[in-house]
Amino acid sequence: EAQVTQNPRYLITVTGKKLTVTCSQNMNHEYMSWYRQDPGLGLRQIYYSMNVEVTDKGDVPEGYKVSRKEKRNFPLILESPSPNQTSLYFCASSLSGDVLYEQYFGPGTRLTVT
Amino acid sequence: LAKTTQPISMDSYEGQEVNITCSHNNIATNDYITWYQQFPSQGPRFIIQGYKTKVTNEVASLFIPADRKSSTLSLPRVSLSDTAVYYCLVGGTSGTYKYIFGTGTRLKVLA
Numbered sequence: 001e002a003q004v005t006q007n008p009r010y011l012i013t014v015t016g017k018k019l020t021v022t023c024s025q026n027m028n029h030e031y032m033s034w035y036r037q038d039p040g041l042g043l044r045q046i047y048y049s050m051n052v053e054v055t056d057k058g059d060v061p062e063g064y065k066v067s068r069k070e071k072r073n074f075p076l077i078l079e080s081p082s083p084n085q086t087s088l089y090f091c092a093s094s095l096s097g098d099v100l101y102e103q104y105f106g107p108g109t110r111l112t113v114t
Numbered sequence: 115l116a117k118t119t120q121p122i123s124m125d126s127y128e129g130q131e132v133n134i135t136c137s138h139n140n141i142a143t144n145d146y147i148t149w150y151q152q153f154p155s156q157g158p159r160f161i162i163q164g165y166k167t168k169v170t171n172e173v174a175s176l177f178i179p180a181d182r183k184s185s186t187l188s189l190p191r192v193s194l195s196d197t198a199v200y201y202c203l204v205g206g207t208s209g210t211y212k213y214i215f216g217t218g219t220r221l222k223v224l225a
Contacts, residue, residue, distance in 0.1 A: 004157075031211065042217035043158065043201070050211060058212055090157045097211030099146050099203065105157025 002027045004106035006091050012112045013081055021076045021109050023091030029104075031097040032074035033058070034066065036087040037108075043090070049074055050097050081113040118202045123220040132189045134219050136202030139183050144206040147178060147185045152199045152218070161200075162187065189221075197223045 004025045013019055025032065033048040035058075045058030049068040063085055065077040074093075078085060088110050092103040119137040126132045138147070146165050150158040162169060164176040164185070175188040189196055201218040 043215035098207045099205035102160035
């Protein structure tokens with residue numbers, strides 16, 4: 001089944017404790033992206049990747065890191081999480097970054113930073 | 115990507131047709147209009163895309179006037195399961211690969 005998977009689905013952590021949220025797709029997509037969703041602010045893009053070893057900032061990249069060493073994986077790293085990073089995170093992938101190609105979203109990761 | 119403006123929320127009753135309008139005054143010549151649907155606790159999913167005039171699929175219709183400064187997503191005979199947030203995106207086929215989903219339109223379908 002074609003899908004985007006994220007792990008963990010739920011995470012509660014404390015301020016400053018490094019964490020990684022994994023994202024994997026099995027559709028051989030070149031484009032992958034991370035979003036965060038907050039009440040009243042909608043869906044905002046954190047980082048995206050056009051292909052292996054090619055990443056770029058979205059609208060809200062501060063406090064996050066990403067890497068794309070393999071085509072299928074695009075982990076989101078929070079080196080020192082803070083409470084304002086409490087949010088619902090979505091990973092997405094598409095064949096290409098062009099808007100013509102639909103993005104497939106993962107199920108989301110709900111992160112709480114205390 | 116061009117900036118879009120949508121109503122924050124709408125209510126409708128089951129069986130009615132729902133039209134959600136998106137304003138995009140600064141749309142560029144090579145921009146397409148894409149709509150995504152997001153159910154509670156799920157990621158968004160693509161529902162329809164168009165460039166001009168009218169596009170229809172099994173889920174919705176998309177109406178785009180000649181000046182392309184707005185577009186209307188039409189959901190025929192909605193049911194309770196159509197309760198979701200609907201996002202309008204406007205963007206081209208080359209150049210920036212950033213996506214701006216905005217806050218979307220929260221549609222609530224009532225029994």
